[in-house]
Amino acid sequence: MAVVMSTRRVSAAAVASLVFGLGAGLAGCVDPPSLGDNQHRVSWEEFRAAVYQEPDSGLFILDWDHPIRGEAALHAYWSRLQPGALTIYNNGADVAWSAAQKKNLTYCVSNGFGGNKNAVLAAMVAATEDGWEKMADVDFIYRPAEDGNCTAANPNVVFDIRPVNTSGQYLARAFFPDSPRGDRNVLVDLAAFDPQQTGGIPLANIMAHELGHALGFRHEHVRPEANAAECYEDNQFRPVTAYDSASVMHYPQCNGTSTPLAFTQRDREGVALVYGPPVVNMPPMAQVTYPGDGATVPPTFTVETSIVDTDVARVELHVDGAPYGTSTTPPYRFEVVGLAAGAHVLELVAVDRVGQTVSTTVNVTVRSGGGGGGGGGGGTGDDRAEIITGGCQASGPDTPTGAGLTFGLVLLAGLIRRRRAA
Ligand SMILES: [Zn+2]
Structure with missing residues (x-):
């Protein structure tokens, strides 16, 4: 160069x-x-x-x-x-939090979640401390003392997180920084807790997506580069940088390329351009984007990952506790060959240049019967044949109800796409 x-x-x-x-x-x-x-x-x-x-x-x-x-x-x-990626809501000016507000994004999690509350709390940690806060100088602060009164009227938090039951009309919906307090809610549908209905999108990634809206980001697929006319919303946005088809803010069914809605390096760069980078060197983020946790796979398959950091040194794959491979260059992809039938544990380990290490684990089952698998190159990934994707829906700023902008991660029942093996 x-x-x-x-x-x-x-x-x-x-x-x-x-x-x-x-x-x-x-x-x-x-x-x-x-x-x-x-x-x-x-x-x-x-x-x-x-x-x-x-x-x-x-x-x-x-x-x-x-x-x-x-x-x-x-x-x-x-x-x-x-x-980089991300597309900021812009109605003449960027709709984003101020320097003071971005460090004090307080929230509560309604006790109304009942048995699902712990899952929401864990997903929020993944989406904030281990998510947006690793990528930009923002701070989401959990206020558990408000959980018993976690309503849209609670003035002690910036936003509330509450359960809804829309019979699967959407998985979750959020708000933008200019929403009035009453509209600043993240509503999570029961469907978001049902893997059969989320199409393999982890709850943590659903929350990460919704908090992206809360930070001011639009759906990445509203951009013309997505070539997804059916997903058009409006033109009130400013591209922060280059288009990213794999952004956490890009729905898969709108010509997106990230089925599980994992964060990308471009998400990191985009949010850092709006809010500034984190003040300290943060550990990497590491996700296995294929196979999903609990998936059944052929004996030979490709482990696909999303590693997000400013200074990745290496990424390792361990299978059943033993080192299997190391990669030092994107896209940090691993070919697993001829794994025996039965249960296996895949551990993805990412290490940055100052030795900060994170790991994540995925359990898979290699199917028995000798079928599938094998083959070279294109034979991998065939277990992804059917993916139920989440849908997208938005009511734009010209919504006559005046209810403000609400964006949902909507489940489109029956929207089952047959995805060919590469
Ligand atoms: Zn959305």
């Missing part, structure tokens, strides 16, 4: 090629979009230092003759060149 950053003028095209070039070879229909190597990005500091600033006018000059006034505008320009 021969971009000379020492010249006083920087070509945007050159920066774009530097930023995007490394990941290009990894693109493919089943690959999650790759960001290439984080080490070779042009940081804001590098970019800022390399841009020529006219001594008299103070203007920054880009692309030889493109003037930009002010550091904020220059930062916005740099942001647009970065790979």
